[in-house]
Amino acid sequence: xxxxxxxxxxxxxxxxxxxxxxxxxxxxxxxxxxxxxxxxxxxxxxxxxxxxxxxxxxxxxxxxxxxxxxxxxxxxxxxxxxxxxxxxxxxxxxxxxxxxxxxxxxxxxxxxxxxxxxxxxxxxxxxxxxxxxxxxxxxxxxxxxxxxxxxxxxxxxxxxxxxxxxxxxxxxxxxxxxxxxxxxxxxxxxxxxxxxxxxxxxxxxxxxxxxxxxxxxxxxxxxxxxxxxxxxxxxxxxxxxxxxxxxxxxxxxxxxxxxxxxxxxxxxxxxxxxxxxxxxxxxxxxxxxxxxxxxxxxxxxxxxxxxxxxxxxxxxxxxxxxxxxxxxxxxxxxxxxxxxxxxxxxxxxxxxxxxxxxxxxxxxxxxxxxxxxx
Amino acid sequence: xxxxxxxxxxxxxxxxxxxxxxxxxxxxxxxxxxxxxxxxxxxxxxxxxxxxxxxxxxxxxxxxxxxxxxxxxxxxxxxxxxxxxxxxxxxxxxxxxxxxxxxxxxxxxxxxxxxxxxxxxxxxxxxxxxxxxxxxxxxxxxxxxxxxxxxxxxxxxxxxxxxxxxxxxxxxxxxxxxxxxxxxx
Numbered sequence: 001x002x003x004x005x006x007x008x009x010x011x012x013x014x015x016x017x018x019x020x021x022x023x024x025x026x027x028x029x030x031x032x033x034x035x036x037x038x039x040x041x042x043x044x045x046x047x048x049x050x051x052x053x054x055x056x057x058x059x060x061x062x063x064x065x066x067x068x069x070x071x072x073x074x075x076x077x078x079x080x081x082x083x084x085x086x087x088x089x090x091x092x093x094x095x096x097x098x099x100x101x102x103x104x105x106x107x108x109x110x111x112x113x114x115x116x117x118x119x120x121x122x123x124x125x126x127x128x129x130x131x132x133x134x135x136x137x138x139x140x141x142x143x144x145x146x147x148x149x150x151x152x153x154x155x156x157x158x159x160x161x162x163x164x165x166x167x168x169x170x171x172x173x174x175x176x177x178x179x180x181x182x183x184x185x186x187x188x189x190x191x192x193x194x195x196x197x198x199x200x201x202x203x204x205x206x207x208x209x210x211x212x213x214x215x216x217x218x219x220x221x222x223x224x225x226x227x228x229x230x231x232x233x234x235x236x237x238x239x240x241x242x243x244x245x246x247x248x249x250x251x252x253x254x255x256x257x258x259x260x261x262x263x264x265x266x267x268x269x270x271x272x273x274x275x276x277x278x279x280x281x282x283x284x285x286x287x288x289x290x291x292x293x294x295x296x297x298x299x300x301x302x303x304x305x306x307x308x309x310x311x312x313x314x315x316x317x318x319x320x321x322x323x324x325x326x327x328x329x330x331x332x333x334x335x336x337x338x339x340x341x342x343x344x345x346x347x348x349x350x351x352x353x354x355x356x357x358x359x360x361x362x363x364x365x366x367x368x369x370x371x372x373x374x
Numbered sequence: 375x376x377x378x379x380x381x382x383x384x385x386x387x388x389x390x391x392x393x394x395x396x397x398x399x400x401x402x403x404x405x406x407x408x409x410x411x412x413x414x415x416x417x418x419x420x421x422x423x424x425x426x427x428x429x430x431x432x433x434x435x436x437x438x439x440x441x442x443x444x445x446x447x448x449x450x451x452x453x454x455x456x457x458x459x460x461x462x463x464x465x466x467x468x469x470x471x472x473x474x475x476x477x478x479x480x481x482x483x484x485x486x487x488x489x490x491x492x493x494x495x496x497x498x499x500x501x502x503x504x505x506x507x508x509x510x511x512x513x514x515x516x517x518x519x520x521x522x523x524x525x526x527x528x529x530x531x532x533x534x535x536x537x538x539x540x541x542x543x544x545x546x547x548x549x550x551x552x553x554x555x556x557x558x559x
Contacts, residue, residue, distance in 0.1 A: 039458065040452065040456045040457050094445075095452070098450070099453045104449040104450050111438050111490065127498075129489045130490030131487065131488070131489050132470060132489070133473075133486070133487060140487060151501075151508070168467070172448070172458075172467075174458060175460075175461050224483065224485055225486035227478040230465055230469065250509075301468075355471055356474045
């Protein structure tokens, strides 16, 4: 695949209300403060990682995010595709409406394309669509958005991805017994007990040109459906291994060239086991540096492909990645020391989801301020 | 685009999910259990093409709406009754469940995307599929659009090989040179 630049980006998340502050917080190892909620019926407490509360409506929040991403004076976007990658879309607004009316009216149901259509109208994008492939939504948005540029369909693509604090998601993952009772988010820990959900809003502008301050180049990726189970991937890691290998092939690089693998790492029993096995199939026991980002952001579901990629890339620009404080006990060989990697490191990033959706991307970071990133 | 098969299913709003399951049983030996109306509708349009679909196929699926009954049940349970959602309803709502079940039933191993169906949906699906066809990741692409406004209509097209030409802007245009299997339920 011809490399495509992540030219500009923005992130609002539990670690900070902009990408720079979130990356600084990650470097300091400053964990986000979760807030409790109670699972219905069983009345058990769980933790959610909210972004900063701003009082904005979803439309206002997304408009602010787009303005931050595009930067500078207003510009025409008639050469730019908008991909809205989200599983929650406007569900929080429907939840509020249902609570207020004490019932759901089918006529209140909105189209899956509503937000993409409204944003296209307000901002003048050339085209727009909604993409929902569960927790691989944003990863697929980046991959297909970049390839549509390479195919000459658009000069630029803006991938907009978000997950709002949905009561259905909080209660639903609780009902599946996938949320952490302890409130400790510890992927690949032998006593891991599930995930914490997180709120995030993320956007990236993709282009063939690097722009003034590119974050990274997307070199390749691959996405496919594991049809063995709706909720888990093959525990032997074979499908994950195949997807990672295909992603490397598309980027024209080998597993040995990768400097760091950003793991999906949900801290659920089955997912971490499958990803550990997939990694061992690809690397044996000699693995590159490994990174976990969900403990810092929460699991941001459809947005994780973008929220985690942006946070990783910005943190690498600023300096070292934080330690994993249970490294000696973990299923995979994490570093017990801060990891300082070159900003232009080659990265393999994994994203797996319900519906059998497995995706991996290959990215190369750009040093901060390096407008000639190659 | 090189279309090798096409199917169009029409159903009345009055048809309940049990009737749809019965209809699906004519095409599939072991239809999946605990599936919602959107999944049933999509399977009904994809299943008649099963004999022509190969493993090396991608799936590009679109719907204008989520499964409204599933969404309504989740909202009522969580926001009104303060209950936990039924796990299968939650999983069906949060994932690309229709795409998963089509891929599983038709033994499709390629990429599997789900998009919201807007005005340009057919061109968008062709553009996404053509990326994977041109790059040789797949040999076939199954495109499917589900629309339900009272009565419902699901249209499916099976493509083989990439195109360098312009994309069709409707099912009718895309399937113009193909015999369309039309089924009224």
